[in-house]
Amino acid sequence: NAGVMQNPRHLVRRRGQEARLRCSPMKGHSHVYWYRQLPEEGLKFMVYLQKENIIDESGMPKERFSAEFPKEGPSILRIQQVVRGDSAAYFCASSPSLGDLNEQYFGPGTRLTVT
Amino acid sequence: KNEVEQSPQNLTAQEGEFITINCSYSVGISALHWLQQHPGGGIVSLFMLSSGKKKHGRLIATINIQEKHSSLHITASHPRDSAVYICAVVRNTGNQFYFGTGTSLTVIP
Numbered sequence: 085n086a087g088v089m090q091n092p093r094h095l096v097r098r099r100g101q102e103a104r105l106r107c108s109p110m111k112g113h114s115h116v117y118w119y120r121q122l123p124e125e126g127l128k129f130m131v132y133l134q135k136e137n138i139i140d141e142s143g144m145p146k147e148r149f150s151a152e153f154p155k156e157g158p159s160i161l162r163i164q165q166v167v168r169g170d171s172a173a174y175f176c177a178s179s180p181s182l183g184d185l186n187e188q189y190f191g192p193g194t195r196l197t198v199t
Numbered sequence: 200k201n202e203v204e205q206s207p208q209n210l211t212a213q214e215g216e217f218i219t220i221n222c223s224y225s226v227g228i229s230a231l232h233w234l235q236q237h238p239g240g241g242i243v244s245l246f247m248l249s250s251g252k253k254k255h256g257r258l259i260a261t262i263n264i265q266e267k268h269s270s271l272h273i274t275a276s277h278p279r280d281s282a283v284y285i286c287a288v289v290r291n292t293g294n295q296f297y298f299g300t301g302t303s304l305t306v307i308p
Contacts, residue, residue, distance in 0.1 A: 117295065126201075126300040127285065140295060173240055177296075188296065190234075190242040 086111070088178050088191035089158075096197045103163040103170070105194045109178030116159040117188060118151055121173040130174075133159060166198045202226045205286050205299035212306050218273040220302045222286030225267065233260050233271045234285040236301070242285075245271070276306045 089108040097103050109116050118130040129143040133153040144151065148166075153159040163170055173195050177188040203224045212218050222231070233245040246253050246260040248269065253260050257276075262269040273280055286299040 127298040129295040132295055175242060192241045
């Protein structure tokens with residue numbers, strides 16, 4: 085059973101470009117969480133999604149950031165018009181559709197660098 | 200103020216020493232996790248606790264719900280234990296994690 089997959093692992097974008105980060109949850113998991121880790125800071129919650137639904141986006145910046153988890157395919161975290169302050173590691177985690185939702189499994193992260 | 204506070208922020212130990220990392224939280228929780236983040240950045244879940252104590256190899260995690268406090272202990276520490284250890288709580292009003300800022304552990308041979 086493959087773990088949580090994220091790609092790309094490293095992404096370099098120039099200011100003003102768009103960044104798309106992908107997360108494929110573990111097989112059988114229908115809950116996805118996105119977290120951001122800024123340099124020298126701890127992890128912060130961004131958004132919690134189930135298939136085709138955003139459950140909690142209280143940690144998402146109000147502008148330029150969006151997330152989706154379509155019925156088919158990976159979850160996507162999209163950052164439009166990136167700025168240097170968006171440089172960070174973005175982690176996703178998934179949890180099962182049944183059972184303990186507290187049990188989250190983390191992906192390896194995508195390191196975004198904005199130049 | 201952060202909902203989750205860890206101490207110490209940085210810890211250096213000699214190989215073989217017994218290590219304790221502390222976590223205090225200020226919100227009602229349904230579970231507490233201890234995570235390990237290696238220099239490469241990957242995150243591994245070590246423990247999930249809602250009460251009592253758990254042991255896995257040289258690692259022991261305890262939680263006191265009344266005092267809103269958890270500890271992670273490492274016995275007979277080894278250089279390969281060098282990593283950042285992160286305490287995370289799941290609030291009992293939702294499913295999102297709140298993270299401590301981490302404890303950076305370096306074990307010297």
